[in-house]
Each structure stands twice: as C-alpha cells, then as structure tokens.
Amino acid sequence: MHLLTVVLLLLLLGSAEPRRVPGSKATERGAGGRVRGRGRAGVMRRQTQECKEYMEAGEKYLDCQDRQLTVVRQDWPKDIQHLLLARNKIQILRDNMFEQFTQLKSLDLQQNVISVIEDDAFSGLSQLTTLLLQHNRIRSASEEVLLPLPRLTYLRIFDNPWSCRCPLDSLVRTLQVPSNRNLGNYARCAEPRSLKGQKLKKLNADFLCAEDNRPEKPQPGRPIVRTDAVSICHLKYPRLLLDCTHKDLDQIPPELPLEIVGMDMSNNIIKHLRPKQFLLSKELKLLNLSSNNLQHIDTAAFAGLLYLRDLDLSNNSLHYFQYGVLEDLYFLRRLTLDNNPWVCDYNIHYLVYWLKHHPSVSYTGLVCSEPLEFRGWRVEDYVKTYNGECPVDIPTEGNDTGQGGQGGSENEAIGDMGEGQGQLLPQPIKEKKENGFEIIRLS
Ligand SMILES: *[C@@H]1O[C@H](CO)[C@@H](O)[C@H](O)[C@H]1NC(C)=O
Numbered sequence: 001m002h003l004l005t006v007v008l009l010l011l012l013l014g015s016a017e018p019r020r021v022p023g024s025k026a027t028e029r030g031a032g033g034r035v036r037g038r039g040r041a042g043v044m045r046r047q048t049q050e051c052k053e054y055m056e057a058g059e060k061y062l063d064c065q066d067r068q069l070t071v072v073r074q075d076w077p078k079d080i081q082h083l084l085l086a087r088n089k090i091q092i093l094r095d096n097m098f099e100q101f102t103q104l105k106s107l108d109l110q111q112n113v114i115s116v117i118e119d120d121a122f123s124g125l126s127q128l129t130t131l132l133l134q135h136n137r138i139r140s141a142s143e144e145v146l147l148p149l150p151r152l153t154y155l156r157i158f159d160n161p162w163s164c165r166c167p168l169d170s171l172v173r174t175l176q177v178p179s180n181r182n183l184g185n186y187a188r189c190a191e192p193r194s195l196k197g198q199k200l201k202k203l204n205a206d207f208l209c210a211e212d213n214r215p216e217k218p219q220p221g222r223p224i225v226r227t228d229a230v231s232i233c234h235l236k237y238p239r240l241l242l243d244c245t246h247k248d249l250d251q252i253p254p255e256l257p258l259e260i261v262g263m264d265m266s267n268n269i270i271k272h273l274r275p276k277q278f279l280l281s282k283e284l285k286l287l288n289l290s291s292n293n294l295q296h297i298d299t300a301a302f303a304g305l306l307y308l309r310d311l312d313l314s315n316n317s318l319h320y321f322q323y324g325v326l327e328d329l330y331f332l333r334r335l336t337l338d339n340n341p342w343v344c345d346y347n348i349h350y351l352v353y354w355l356k357h358h359p360s361v362s363y364t365g366l367v368c369s370e371p372l373e374f375r376g377w378r379v380e381d382y383v384k385t386y387n388g389e390c391p392v393d394i395p396t397e398g399n400d401t402g403q404g405g406q407g408g409s410e411n412e413a414i415g416d417m418g419e420g421q422g423q424l425l426p427q428p429i430k431e432k433k434e435n436g437f438e439i440i441r442l443s
C-alpha cells in the first residue's frame with residue numbers, strides 16, 4: 001500500500017512538473033518573443049530557440065551548431081540564407097531533408113557523423129552555392145546528390161573515408177570537370193589500399209570500376225553493417241516519423257533519433273520490451289508496437305516517454321502489465337490493447353487500476369481470454385466481480401490482519417485510505433484496511 005501511495009505522489013508531482021517549467025523560464029528566455037506553451041509544443045519551441053537566428057549583411061543566418069542534433073526540424077524558419085549545423089550528430093542526409101529552405105545559399109554540415117547521403121538529400125536547394133561536408137564519415141555518394149545544386153561553387157568533402165570504388169565513379173568524374181574547380185579539393189581515398197591517399201580530383205576515374213572488378217580479397221576493414229535505428233528504419237520527413245515496420249526486428253533498434261515524433265514498430269518480432277530503450281526520445285507522441293510477439297514489458301520500458309499520446313500494443317501476446325509499467329506515461333490519450341490474450345487474474349488488476357485513475361486515457365480491447373470461465377468478459381467486469389466478493393470474506397477474515405496479525409499496520413492502512421481507492425485493489429492488500437472500510441460504509 002505504501003508503494004501505491006508513493007506512486008500516486010510521484011504521479012501528482014510528475015504531472016505538475018511540465019507545467020511549472022514553461023512558466024518559470026518563459027520570461028527570461030523569450031528570444032523569439034514567444035511564450036512557451038505547455039507540453040510537447042513547448043519543447044519544440046524551446047529547441048528552436050536553442051538555435052540562434054541573426055541577420056548579417058542583409059542575410060539571415062540560423063546557427064544550430066554544437067547542439068547534438070540528429071535531424072533538421074520542421075519548425076525552423078524557412079526563409080534563411082545560411083544554415084549552420086556544424087558539430088552535431090547527424091548520421092544520414094535523407095531525401096528532401098532541406099527542401100523547406102528554398103533560399104539557402106550556404107549549408108554547413110561539417111563535423112557531424114554523416115555516413116550516408118541519399119540522392120535527393122539536397123533537392124530544392126537551387127540557390128545553394130556553398131556546401132560543407134568535411135570531417136564526416138562519408139564513404140560514397142553518387143553524382144546525383146549534386147544535381148539539384150546548379151549554383152554550387154564550393155564543396156568541401158575532405159576528411160571523409162572515401163571508398164574509391166565503382167559506386168564513386170560518377171561523383172569523381174563530376175568533380176574532375178574543369179569548371180568545377182572548387183568542388184571536392186583535398187578529398188582523398190581511404191580505400192582500397194591500392195588507392196589510399198590519392199586525391200579524388202586526380203584519380204584516374206577509369207580505374208575505379210576496374211579496381212572493383214578485380215576479384216576481391218576479403219576486406220580486413222570494418223564491415224559496413226550498421227545496426228542503429230536510422231540505418232535500419234526509414235525516417236520520414238517532414239513529420240519525423242520513424243518507419244520500422246516489417247523489418248524482422250526482435251528488439252527496439254539502438255540509437256533512436258532524439259527528435260522523432262512517431263515510431264511505427266508494427267509487424268516485427270519483438271518479444272520483450274527492455275527498460276529505458278526510449279529514454280532519449282522525449283518527443284515521441286506515437287508508438288506503434290502492434291503485431292509483434294510481445295509477451296513481456298519491463299517496468300521501466302516506457303521511461304522517458306513523457307509526451308506519448310498514442311500507444312498501440314494490439315495483436316501481441318500480452319497477459320497482463322507488470323506493476324508500474326504505465327507510470328511514465330503522463331500524457332497518454334489512447335491505448336490500444338486489442339487482440340492480446342489478457343489473463344483475468346490477480347495480475348490484471350494493476351492495468352485496470354491505472355486506467356480507472358487515468359480517465360482521460362481511452363482504451364480498447366481489454367477482454368479476458370483466460371481463464372475459461374471469464375473468456376470474453378470485459379476485464380473491468382471481471383474485476384468488479386472479484387471485488388464484489390470481498391464483503392463476503394470480511395466476517396471470516398475480520399479478526400485477522402492477514403499480515404502476521406500486527407496491529408502496527410493500522411496507521412499505514414488509514415493513511416492509504418485517504419486516497420479512497422480501495423475498491424479496485426486485490427484482496428491481500430485490501431484486508432489491511434478493514435477498519436477504514438467499516439467506517440466509510442457506516443457513514
Ligand atoms: C499501428 O500499425 C497497424 C499496422 O500497421 C495499424 O493498423 C494501426 O492503425 C497502427 N496504430 C496506430 C495507433 O497508428
């Protein structure tokens with residue numbers, strides 16, 4: 001019972017917290033002249049404000065350097081001429097990632113961890129003249145990436161581990177066109193060994209594909225296999241949804257992008273949700289775990305998901321929720337539970353108890369599948385019958401506290417009664433509050 005009180009207190013404190021923050025900080029920040037709102041919208045704006053927007057020589061700059069960013073945000077101003085993103089954590093330049101910044105003249109992406117540039121990553125940047133990609137982890141790219149950039153005059157790509165093989169052929173040829181004299185200077189091959197250290201500008205391009213066609217010795221270098229979420233799944237712009245459906249994943253992929261707003265993990269083979277896997281994805285509003293093989297969810301599995309509104313757990317193999325699993329979900333609005341083999345016994349009470357105390361959460365699919373006698377019952381109805389039996393038990397158990405018969409538990413019991421949630425609790429806990437119940441019923 002103590003535990004429940006503590007949990008409730010934490011809940012109350014927890015839900016008070018996000019409200020307090022905007023109020024206290026909005027006045028001193030106000031860089032964009034906007035007062036931060038409540039909840040997730042507030043977080044969005046705070047992160048925008050973390051970037052500095054300024055004018056210089058009549059042009060608009062957005063300085064988002066050194067901010068641990070992994071993606072570009074949709075709420076950044078669209079009319080900027082210069083976007084500074086150096087020293088962040090961007091891994092992949094996705095198709096259409098910068099599309100909204102149609103006025104952009106320079107884009108600084110140096111010193112990130114970019115390893116992949118999709119062909120349409122720079123689409124829409126018809127005014128771009130300067131692109132800085134040095135000090136990243138790019139191994140290959142095709143000429144296609146430069147096609148949307150008719151005005152490009154400066155391209156910096158040195159200090160990347162260029163793999164001088166056939167896929168790089170078209171880019172190398174483009175860089176070597178005489179009129180592109182400021183594109184790609186100083187960039188050198190990191191592999192294969194025979195070309196290591198050679199400048200891309202000076203390579204004999206005919207060599208690239210020939211080199212590749214030679215029978216390959218097994219490469220001792222790092223394999224390119226990557227296991228992080230951004231590589232496995234598809235990050236969709238502009239809404240920052242991470243699409244990981246049908247990927248045969250048996251666990252949540254590591255290194256989730258911090259800024260994702262929705263994540264669709266449906267139709268995989270995850271059995272077990274481990275603690276704290278979403279801890280850093282604090283912006284997540286939608287999490288779809290439908291049609292996996294979920295049997296077990298650890299207590300802290302949803303830790304950090306403060307703003308999650310929509311949780312779909314349908315079509316899994318869940319029997320019950322472990323005590324405490326839902327306590328991190330302060331702003332949940334929709335919980336989809338259909339098509340799980342819910343077992344109507346003692347363990348299911350936590351879930352019903354939690355739902356009862358979070359009336360703003362709409363849920364579906366809470367139907368008993370076992371034991372046979374309750375199959376097809378709504379779980380709430382099952383819990384009612386369970387509690388309905390309790391008064392019958394009172395006379396027989398009345399003399400006994402059921403906890404070693406110590407009268408010392410009385411204070412505890414009375415303290416807990418203050419909350420008045422006895423009616424849903426499983427029997428063994430309820431017995432401790434016998435006195436409290438008597439008093440309430442009489443009055
Ligand atoms: C989750 O994914 C399933 C299957 O793709 C889909 O039918 C369902 O509508 C999704 N749930 C939510 C809440 O979006």
Ligand SMILES: *[C@@H]1O[C@H](CO)[C@@H](O)[C@H](O)[C@H]1NC(C)=O
Pocket residue numbers: 291292293315
């Ligand atoms: C439920 O999940 C299984 C795989 O776990 C899948 O084959 C089936 O199509 C899903 N059913 C629905 C209604 O989504």
Ligand SMILES: *[C@@H]1O[C@H](CO)[C@@H](O)[C@H](O)[C@H]1NC(C)=O
Pocket residue numbers: 395396397398399
């Ligand atoms: C409870 O106490 C009454 C009398 O005080 C006694 O008759 C009854 O047997 C006791 N019941 C139990 C379960 O000890």
